[in-house]
Amino acid sequence: MASPSGINDAKYPEVGYEGTAPMQPVSLDEPVRPKYVEPKPWSAGLFTSVFAAPMTCITALFCPCIVFAQNRRDVNFDANHNNGTGADCLLYCCAVPCSACGCLGCLGASARSDIRSKYDIQGGNMVVDCLSHTFCTSCSLTADAVEISTHSKTA
16 A cells, blocks of 8 residues: 555554664754863862972972983873883973973963863963963962872872
């Protein structure tokens, strides 16, 4: 028997293809929302982190390239790859002579941005991060290390 549209109903049943259940209606009253993760504040401030990890701060004061490389390694850790610290340490050492033009601050701000995005941390921006890494390098590197260790303990 043919329908008004000219399609044979016996050939095309209403419930769908053979062996499949009819489609369920979709509710338009409740929209599907993506899961939202509330951004968290930094676990320690720029200067309070100095007291939270004094040895890290001393290392960052005298050898900031080591703390920078360790932070990068810990943020970008991938169990499938060997994440050494040599390249990041060398990159930081090369940026030190250019610190007057802001290279060091931009490098630190990039690392801090990675920390912020990985751990869903609110507040701050690239300009503030660049200034803090330029004018208070050891405090910024220590704050980054404290944040990473806080999140690695909870994970």
